[in-house]
Amino acid sequence: MRRTWALRRILPLVVAPLLAGALAVGAEEPEPTVTPIRYEISFEGRDHREARVRLQVDDVGPGPVALRMSRTSPGRYALHEFAKNVYDVRITDGEGRPVTVERPDPHQWTVIGHGGAIRVEYTLYADRADGTYSQVDRSHAHLNAPATFMFARDLMERPVELRVRVPRGSDWVVATQLASTDDPTLFRAPDGHYFMDSPLEIADLDIREWEVQTEHGPQTIRVAMHHLGTEAELDLYARHAEAITHELAAVFGGWPDFEFDRYTFLASYVPWASGDGMEHRNSTVLTSNGSLGLSMTGLLGTLAHEFVHAWSIERIRPASLEPFDFEAANMSRELWFGEGFTSYLDDVALVRAGVIDTDEFVRRMGGLAATITEAPGRRFFSPVEMSMQAPFVDAATSVDPTNRGNTFLSYYTWGAGIGLALDLELRSRFEGLTLDHLMQEMWRRHGVVERPYEVDDVEAALAAVTGDAAFARSFFDAYVRGREAPDFAALLATVGVEWALRDDAPLYLGGAGLRFTDRGAEVATNTTAGDPLYEAGVDRGDRLLRLDGAPLTSSDALEGALAGRAPGDEVPLVIESRGEERTVRVILRRRPQWVTQPIDDAPAEAVSRRDAWVAPRAGR
Structure with a gap:
């Protein structure tokens, strides 16, 4: 995620052959x-x-x-x-x-x-x-x-x-x-x-490679993999990877000019590796303790995410990361775009490349919308401000407990939701426009020439693509600089997708983890703002003893105590908190569960938009 150099091409470079060793x-x-x-x-x-x-x-x-x-x-x-x-x-x-x-x-x-x-x-x-x-x-x-x-x-x-x-x-x-x-x-x-x-x-690496014809001439993309899988599994992985790379080139409207005319996926999929992906100028690291046989789709999702970065972040580069500082934490206001839009586009690449089907893609988009809509952290920070939290959360560890569950919404997730919302808004509001066109505009303005960008530059690119500066400003004020959640139900309906809360979901006390013992249920994680336990004043480390007189010694006991009750019921709960036993009042609510599914009788226009949304672009 960080170009800090300018390659000096004193003499023309040609691709070298595979050398022994x-x-x-x-x-x-x-x-x-x-x-x-x-x-x-x-x-x-x-x-x-x-x-x-x-x-x-x-x-x-x-x-x-x-x-x-x-x-x-x-x-x-x-x-x-x-x-x-x-x-x-x-x-x-x-x-x-x-x-x-x-x-x-x-x-x-x-x-x-x-x-x-x-x-x-x-x-x-x-x-x-x-x-x-x-x-x-x-x-x-x-x-x-x-x-x-x-x-x-x-x-x-x-x-x-x-x-x-x-x-x-x-x-x-x-x-x-x-x-x-x-x-x-x-x-x-x-x-x-x-x-x-x-x-x-x-x-001892296994290699698969393919050549792509680009405006810069032929370039080679290769997978160099350390793994325990079979040759057939690697072949399938490579075919999917090739399709993904072509679909992403179509999103951006062209290929990067890879120095030395080559790009390499450095993959290590072994039980003693840790799950991760990390992009670099002309390569990316892919690691997992999962296997090709059991984790293919997830591994390809990480590959897709990191390859988006060959354009966004490596060449369409935030000014805040230029140059990269090897001696201090690196803060950026643009990660909602550089990482978040990338997290949306990786799923787009998977469905267009045929790795996942439309139903799975729609399900993922519904889950993304739910996470953003429900997140309490939106009360405190905008996507720009969440991006600035990266030094505290990006593979960072903390000895002292934090309240991130209530104050933080990942810029990956929130940015992906903004990308989803903007894509659907463009498709339904501006004839012939999609998020692809914004990414291509950013590529022309900032990627090809490698001119670092700031938040205002993304807004300017959106204004140029739509020809509507007022729309671009209002969108950014509400969803990028502001803390609003897009109206996902209305937006998903424009592509013939239903997204709504279930009205028959079970009652619950909240999403905090509970550890059941014969002494009651210990609250193992922070309670979440808006949940029944949080609103009753219960938090991590407290122990739930009795709900309306029923001992809470197992999950079955809790389920039984909730049986026959209705949303809005106020129930006495005896807790032990920091050595003190006391009674609080819990107002019950349903667990938020969302229905996300294609609408069978959606208007033809919406179905057409949905088909276009997921259709391959590479023309291969």
Whole structure:
């Protein structure tokens, strides 16, 4: 999620062939004229989740050189203290002589008296395979650059070389967006920013690839996968992935110009991985402990989401993330668009590519509408303001409890709902217009030329597409800068979909988790504003003892205590709260359950809109 560099194409680049021992993701480059920063990584300690990293910095001035481990990672917005997994650090000058090393903070090694050359070695402990961290074991090396490599703070504009020492006797090959060379173990980056944005998957990989014809010439998209599935399952996955990529190119009206003419999905689907997806300039990381056989649709959904980012965020880039800061949390006001609209478009891509059917797509849209409509967090923050919460919630952890269930609605979810609402509004209000046209306008204005955007720029693009600046302003004031929920029932009706609350849903006390024991039901999670327990003054840690005299020792006991009652009934509830037993009054209500289904006798115009909504666009 973060372009911080401009690739310098001094000479034309051509696609390099697949090299023995390495998956060439780019092209041969001329030798750099500036002394590169040189890295080497090896895996002698892989049995114990360790890698050994070596760093060579030459031709630097006489002043101190600040070497750092990143505190953040491209695509993440919160802090991640990667220095905690670095140890056995050895720093010398170019001749191996001792130098003075100062530690101004836990993340930095300031090298003094180096004589113009620095040599560094350290051990990295790595045991989490996801989009943020690294993992090294006997099966693979999954490397996220900021979690793996130190960088020289003031030398980020220098080119970079990386040599990968594959373990002897292994079948490991290297997949990466870094440029390949004639040496199958050596890779290059034009500068430190691109290097830090370049993950690697090193394993016995299965490869599938396809060529796409673009306005920039032929480009290759490939899947490099570490997995335990079958060849047939991988073939099916790749066919779906190819269809998804073409459908998304149709949404944006053209392909990105992938540097080195190649884009790689770096997939690791093994039981010891953690679920995640993380986009990068010319690649994306896909990890899961699910399998191709059991989790195909979900895995493809993540692939679709991350590939949207090849346009939105990587090239249609928020100004707030330009440049990306490797030393502090990165806050953005535009994530409702960059992440949220992406979360809508990934489902659009799945249905248009035939991965899911129309009924499943409609069901997902109804669930999205329900989440937004019911969310209590809309009282406190707009989608723009929710985006600014990312440093607190984006794979971030908190020791002290928070009240996020009542104050936060994910910018992924809320933004996806805004995308859904705007798509349906455009289809029903403006003849021939869809959300695709807005994305294409943003691509022309900000993606092709890579001109960073702000919230007002998205509104301006909408005004240009519709020719109605007043509509664009009112929509943004209500749903982007404001905190309103769109009228999803009316909007979904325009495409022949019913969306309504069930009037026969069961009664409940609220959505908080309950742990039943012979002493009653402990409230295990925060209660939600508007729920019966919340309104009665009950919250996490309290224990529900008796409802109208009935002991609450099991879920069946609670169900029995609610039997025969009606919405609006006020019932006495005895609770224990922080050592005090007291009685509160609970007003019962139905559990909110929504019906989402195509309307059988919908008007022909609505059915036509629904068909057009989900129809393939790629023309393949």
